Amino acid sequence: MGKTRKIKIAGSDDPAVPPAPAAGSRSACSLCGRPAVTFIRYSGAHLCEDHFLGFVRRKVTREVRRQVRLPDQSTIAVAVSGGKDSVVALRILHDILSARRGTRLVALTVDEGISGYRPSSLRVAARNCKAIGVEHHIISFCEMFGLTMDRSRKRWGDSTPCTYCGVLRRHCLNKLARKLGADLLATGLNLDDTAQSILMNICRGDVERLARLGPHEKAREGLVRRIQPLRLVSDKESFLYATLKGYPVHHSVCPYAGAAMRNRFRDMVLELERASPGTRFCILNSYDALRPGLQARYPPADLAGCSGCGEPSAGGLCEACKLVKRLKDGTGDRVQGTGRKRGTGDRVQD
Numbered sequence: 246m247g248k249t250r251k252i253k254i255a256g257s258d259d260p261a262v263p264p265a266p267a268a269g270s271r272s273a274c275s276l277c278g279r280p281a282v283t284f285i286r287y288s289g290a291h292l293c294e295d296h297f298l299g300f301v302r303r304k305v306t307r308e309v310r311r312q313v314r315l316p317d318q319s320t321i322a323v324a325v326s327g328g329k330d331s332v333v334a335l336r337i338l339h340d341i342l343s344a345r346r347g348t349r350l351v352a353l354t355v356d357e358g359i360s361g362y363r364p365s366s367l368r369v370a371a372r373n374c375k376a377i378g379v380e381h382h383i384i385s386f387c388e389m390f391g392l393t394m395d396r397s398r399k400r401w402g403d404s405t406p407c408t409y410c411g412v413l414r415r416h417c418l419n420k421l422a423r424k425l426g427a428d429l430l431a432t433g434l435n436l437d438d439t440a441q442s443i444l445m446n447i448c449r450g451d452v453e454r455l456a457r458l459g460p461h462e463k464a465r466e467g468l469v470r471r472i473q474p475l476r477l478v479s480d481k482e483s484f485l486y487a488t489l490k491g492y493p494v495h496h497s498v499c500p501y502a503g504a505a506m507r508n509r510f511r512d513m514v515l516e517l518e519r520a521s522p523g524t525r526f527c528i529l530n531s532y533d534a535l536r537p538g539l540q541a542r543y544p545p546a547d548l549a550g551c552s553g554c555g556e557p558s559a560g561g562l563c564e565a566c567k568l569v570k571r572l573k574d575g576t577g578d579r580v581q582g583t584g585r586k587r588g589t590g591d592r593v594q595d
Contacts, residue, residue, distance in 0.1 A: 279295075321428065323338060324431065325353065356387075359394050366495040384420075386413060390569045431474055432459070
């Protein structure tokens with residue numbers, strides 16, 4: 246028999262010598278020899294259910310520790326849409342923080358007013374919160390702005406619906422998180438989302454916005470600091486984690502998402518990853534190396550209260566108030582350069 250070799254994968258501190266799989270059997274776990282449930286292409290490892298779940302959880306735990314040092318008494322708000330990523334972020338944060346005395350989790354869901362889509366996701370979000378005993382708070386576009394995405398659909402003009410929805414949703418989450426006394430706001434953005442955002446801003450030439458991508462390292466007056474627990478977890482890993490754990494997950498796609506520019510970059514990142522496994526990490530690592538220089542070149546704008554709603558703004562009306570005004574006035578022309586010019590309200594939302 247030839248020499249066996251120890252295998253260690255990214256995110257694992259448990260090297261092991263796997264036994265050879267039986268002839269005709271499916272792939273064996275690279276760490277224990279049991280039947281594998283997935284193949285991690287960027288590391289070359291096969292993982293069984295237990296080692297895969299531990300692999301993801303350790304990545305999230307280390308990333309949370311890297312992004313923030315939690316005070317003894319803290320409240321963490323988690324943006325929970327009901328989709329797989331937000332559910333996994335909520336459930337893993339609950340698992341790793343529930344034993345920590347003085348740490349409180351609350352879940353926030355935004356109801357944009359999209360019939361046939363959001364009502365069912367609200368129920369899924371509520372089920373997950375009830376299962377682990379976490380407070381669940383819902384805030385709607387209707388109560389905040391007096392409009393819904395469905396009722397506004399004829400007023401978007403040449404802009405995509407995501408242009409409006411993204412800004413208004415972030416506005417709602419920040420306001421509700423602050424109202425609940427949250428020290429941090431966790432989102433479900435995963436590795437694929439982050440790589441897409443980096444490439445998208447580069448291709449648009451939006452370097453200033455690129456400098457502001459989360460996670461946020463410093464708290465700013467009126468803005469709840471955002472963290473990204475799933476920053477190193479791929480889309481596939483998030484889906485498989487939720488499936489193996491049996492979490493209720495909302496699988497429907499927003500009916501307005503088809504027009505989003507992000508779709509092109511999603512396909513681009515997937516194609517790059519298929520051709521060269523690990524590309525998403527390369528994009529992220531390159532960005533992290535450049536980020537200090539970008540932030541020095543584009544420091545955060547000074548904040549003041551929005552003249553319309555009082556929320557933090559770099560001057561005058563915040564971007565949310567500007568967009569709401571366009572929708573209500575029926576002047577939803579293309580929103581040019583959102584967040585690119587210093588002094589626009591949107592730059593403090595990202």
